[in-house]
Amino acid sequence: MSIVTSQNLKASLTVASCRCNSRFCKSCCVSLGIELGNRLRQRLSKFESLYMVTLTIDPKHFEDPEQAYQYIKRHRCVAETVRELKQHLITNDYFYVVEWQRNTENVHFHLILNSSYIPFDAICDAWNKQSVHIDGNVRVFGSVRFTAKSVTTCNVASVTAANYATKYMIKYPPQGYPRWVLDAQYNIRKFSTSRGFWDGIEYDDALDNPSDYQQSDDDEGLDNNNSKRTIGQIVESCGQFCNVFYDLQRVDQNGKVQCSRKFIRRLHIDIASLYDAGIGTKSKNGREVVYKDQFELNDVLSKYREHELMRNA
Numbered sequence: 315m316s317i318v319t320s321q322n323l324k325a326s327l328t329v330a331s332c333r334c335n336s337r338f339c340k341s342c343c344v345s346l347g348i349e350l351g352n353r354l355r356q357r358l359s360k361f362e363s364l365y366m367v368t369l370t371i372d373p374k375h376f377e378d379p380e381q382a383y384q385y386i387k388r389h390r391c392v393a394e395t396v397r398e399l400k401q402h403l404i405t406n407d408y409f410y411v412v413e414w415q416r417n418t419e420n421v422h423f424h425l426i427l428n429s430s431y432i433p434f435d436a437i438c439d440a441w442n443k444q445s446v447h448i449d450g451n452v453r454v455f456g457s458v459r460f461t462a463k464s465v466t467t468c469n470v471a472s473v474t475a476a477n478y479a480t481k482y483m484i485k486y487p488p489q490g491y492p493r494w495v496l497d498a499q500y501n502i503r504k505f506s507t508s509r510g511f512w513d514g515i516e517y518d519d520a521l522d523n524p525s526d527y528q529q530s531d532d533d534e535g536l537d538n539n540n541s542k543r544t545i546g547q548i549v550e551s552c553g554q555f556c557n558v559f560y561d562l563q564r565v566d567q568n569g570k571v572q573c574s575r576k577f578i579r580r581l582h583i584d585i586a587s588l589y590d591a592g593i594g595t596k597s598k599n600g601r602e603v604v605y606k607d608q609f610e611l612n613d614v615l616s617k618y619r620e621h622e623l624m625r626n627a
């Protein structure tokens with residue numbers, strides 16, 4: 315490929331690391347979590363009042379943590395708990411983050427509600443009712459904790475609540491995620507919302523994690539899609555490949571810079587090895603290396619191959 319460079323035209327080749335973009339990935343979860351936090355802050359600022367509650371499950375009702383998770387998913391226990399609390403809510407909007415307990419591998423839920431007051435007993439009753447599907451009886455399903463009530467103005471509270479949720483989105487468990495999460499053949503989400511929660515908040519991926527209610531009835535339970543990669547497989551592939559792009563910057567008649575990017579090829583190399591081979595300019599986030607032309611890239615690729623041959627010799 316010929317690279318054109320003139321006063322009005324600047325071309326380069328960018329090699330970008332292919333990220334897995336999984337919220338379960340130690341490296342990808344941070345930027346994704348921060349982006350979600352920003353979106354959440356905007357959305358929660360429209361809540362009149364905020365109530366944050368943590369819901370846990372008593373593991374003794376289930377054989378293992380995965381069975382407990384599947385039960386909650388199948389019976390939509392969090393959504394149903396919110397529905398039970400309707401009379402105490404200003405609107406039915408909610409957001410929750412899932413967290414995995416360090417030792418037990420059990421899930422618990424950090425739930426944010428639009429409410430100024432919910433009697434403690436009411437929320438315990440609503441959560442305990444979710445145990446009815448076990449054998450038809452209602453018992454203590456788990457624990458309920460009020461994390462925080464709304465403080466001062468809702469703007470302040472929305473920042474606090476969004477930061478609180480973001481903290482759990484970007485917190486990578488020190489021991490990693492449980493094997494049952496990594497190997498699951500069905501969808502496991504780190505957060506969920508009420509239906510239409512993001513309406514009016516304009517983000518491209520506002521629907522990246524559709525709420526329980528946005529799915530069709532058939533899709534509600536455990537969607538066994540064996541052809542789908544597991545979370546573990548997705549996360550393992552993170553950063554193992556790079557894509558090469560041809561970038562063109564053109565200054566138009568009005569002095570405005572127009573950028574275009576074209577995919578060229580995929581390299582089965584991780585970006586760190588490529589960068590170690592020298593040449594090229596690393597981007598701030600460390601995920602891209604820019605080469606001024608194809609010759610520079612070819613040069614670095616041959617150097618890289620030499621490195622590999624030496625290493626494997």
Ligand SMILES: [Zn+2]
Nearest residue numbers: 334339342552
């Ligand atoms: Zn990743």
